[in-house]
Amino acid sequence: MSHATDVVVTGLGATTPLGGDVPSTWAAALAGESGARTFDNDWAETYGLPVTFAATIKVAPQDVLPRPELKKMDPSAQYAVIAAREAWADAGSPEVDGDRLGAVVSSGIGGIWTMLDGWDTLREKGARRMLPMTVPMLMPNSPVAFVSLDLGARAGAHALVSACASGAEAIGYGVEMIRSGRADVVVAGGTEAPIHPMPIGAFAASRTLSQRNDDPTAASRPYDVDRDGFVVGEGAGVVVLESAAHAAARGARVYARIAGVGLSADGYHITSPEPSGDGQIRAMRSALADAGIAHRDIVHVNAHATSTVVGDLIEARSIRGVLGDDADHVALSATKSMTGHLLGGAGALETVFTILALHDRQAPPTINVAQPDPELVLDLVRDKPRTLPDGQIAAINNSFGFGGHNVALVVTSA
Template sequence: MTSVREVVVTGLGATTPLGGDVASTWAAALAGQSGARTLENDWAERYEIPVTFAAQIKVKPEDVLARPEIKRMDPSTQYAMIATREAWADAGSPEIDGDRLGAVVSSGIGGIWTTLDGWDTLKERGARRMLPMTVPMLMPNSAVAYVSLEIGARAGAHALVSACASGAEAIGYGVDMIRAGRADIVVAGGTEATIHPMPIAAFAASRTLSLRNDDPQGASRPYDVDRDGFVIGEGAGIVVLESAEHAAARGARVYARIGGVGLSSDAYHITSPDPEGRGQVAAMTRALGEAGAQARDVVHVNAHATSTKVGDLTETRSIRTVLGDDADHVLLSATKSMTGHLLGGAGALETIFTVKAVHERLAPPTINVAQPDPELQVPLVRDVPAELPAGDIAAINNSFGFGGHNVALVVTNA
């Protein structure tokens, strides 16, 4: 029987509401900083939108990318390119045959700025004024297409779409590509750029956004009894995945191992999770099984935890079901309290947080929890980081999406 190829993480890249790279983002997260702030525009007044704040990326793409790149890429692709270049450099810019190099970069919504701007142009100025690059800019696979061009990836370029689980599922698919022998290195992650009046108005209409306009930085409050919805965010997270053999052969620095990938679907409701958490339990159980990990090995969970009334507690009940009494020693972090919800980029960024937590033995805090919900079933890391134990450890990153998509990734020390 052929043994399963071990997959490790050798590069990290991000642009987020907390910073323009991984180092600044991680430092801000450990410091318990929020990236949410009042929007400097007139959208709320002009369109009667009840939400006036969001978690915008901290460093603007025009400060990083060349002007021609800005013109031919939707913001979601711009973010992915910034994160990819950091991750690739962080991995040592490995020399590799493009036929052994893959890319998987997902988005929950895709090039919505380009789509909506294009429609405005057509209505107001006519078909002759449409940009020739409109379709390549708006298509959901635009980010991964540009990433594959950037690094010369020919083993496959894929864009999975599973709403807010998209970034994590992309990483899981990248792991599978390496395990299947299709590639030795895969650049994987997620990106999103939806801080636009239409998506904000749409999410507000669904009553899933926080309405704390007077306190943007305190608005995302997972597990707090007064939580009232998520804060929309934007950005990208990219990891370089590599077979352990390939990484060792080139002497690469290894952050951690992606030991297991668990996927499931609820088949319950288009937006609400199965209240029994059956799909979430299945995803975590499968990921732990793939990793060869026991409940007692899990010391940290980076939760999906968007700050919604139902979703937060469904997840903690699922964690308790999977881990049993071992959940008592797990350190739970809800980093969306600081970054906001990056939608299709969330799972990728939170995978980076989980990798950093395992690598540095430090769980990031959850902020804004003044009164923890009495039904919270897992110990929560609040306000300041918490140390993770020495030895062999495992951590879980959960990502769930509208439509009932569930992804759990198990990260272990290398």
């Protein structure tokens, strides 16, 4: 499909378990580092948590943001603002009328630290001691609200919530804002700050978390025969999207193009993916059709691949189902092996990785795969980056979320 308005990426921002910005995060990913760490607290003893580690943020917001800002934002918004400011500066701080500037920053859970701290304050000290900013800090649209305030984005500020697909869906919505003529520039991405004992305990109760407490850095192992669940991560990823015409008019550096957006829903189960992968296949096919890209043009896939026993192989079969024999020349990466699973921030961070993979012609590695599952029918990039071909190339980034949400983005080289 040919679009009247091409959408390009001119800025990247992130704060993650691997680094406090995009360059450090990307360098760590290419080096195959893990962001998983044992908790430096007494949560396991106090609450009986069966999981004692997570992929925690590498650079604390307190080291980046001034105290007055920190006090009015939940960590989920802090991460988003840090990433958005980096992305905006990376794009050259474009001059754009605020009425033509949009923001779409999603979170799967929202301000859960604020909500649970507020409940503790109410129970222990009473209503008079609650913070006046509690509601603006806990609402799921708080991160995008702060980003839009920071940048003066008035074309629209949106927070699409689709669990672990939220960040990718936000980028897809940003693309549509530009295509439809609502905006010339959109700051889009996802954020999550879920590393609190309640979500950790809840995920553990659902039997979706790895319990490899004795070796956290090896716990996230997508496609390995010994995978036993995902590792919770935190942080944010943000991109600056622009119409190609707007970027060209100001001489902006272009990383890549978001060429296709594909969305679907399983309508099957609240947490389990549909076993045949039908919804995932429909999302990928829609994204390819939207981009007007042939299967043979896809050289790289950044997989959702959380390291769960069932989900990894459903996605792998779905990718093979969409690409057929052309899947044989696709370099598959599962970067959650390093970052952990950023939930609502995952799809956005992995879009940043997909963009950089094409820009730098380097597919990042998947770590911790000592024994690949014999049912994996794809070419997995293991331990070291792989050089991608020259010329015009394309990649898919997949994101799937509880509730049956499926998002596929097709990225093409600049």
